[in-house]
Amino acid sequence: MSDANQEAPKIVPQVQVAKPENKQVQQEKPHLIYIGPTIEDGRIVQYTPFIGGIPEYLKDVIERKPEVRELFVPISDFPLAQMQMLQQGTPLRAAYLKLKGE
Template sequence: MTRKKEEQILNDAIPPDTKEGADSASEPTLLAREVTASPAENPLMGPRIYVGPNLPGGRLLQSTVFRGGVPAYLQPLLDEQPDIAALIVPVDELSEVQAKIVQTGTPEYVAYQAILKGGIANGI
């Protein structure tokens, strides 16, 4: 499958009410990794992985890897739920953070639990 075809499939998967404008040729795709800041300005740059729970509606799935930093289209979600950003960690810290997620009282555990409770209550 070509990259253009993959982009079209992903674009078609975006619900119409979330698309901006009527012209689909000019809108960004999920494969376009738009980043709003440099690595020094944005701590979410670089290869990172989301270790939190799956969010309803497929908004963000556990183990999603961001190779070029966190894409701009996730910014509203991160603003809504700051705990999500706490669980987007450098790939090389994955095993350490996963161990902390199950350890009661750690910031990672608290963030994970808050996302679980917030996601269910707020329909994230």
């Protein structure tokens, strides 16, 4: 074989790969639904979904009525939580009745 038939070696340029920065991944805030009774003259309405967790504007209500927090449940848990809220003797049922005034 002659040297003319041989191919010249290919030169591959080196590329520097950027390393990912050490950033914390923000956790998604949960999507919740309020399953308690409508309270505070409609300020919190039963079955209202809340995207991104419990809003700050309800902080004062939760401070006065801590049961409210128990009645915010992940939307994915809604069917089970609804059944528990309707069942006598469960914590969700007790929180619901306390807010309803029964």
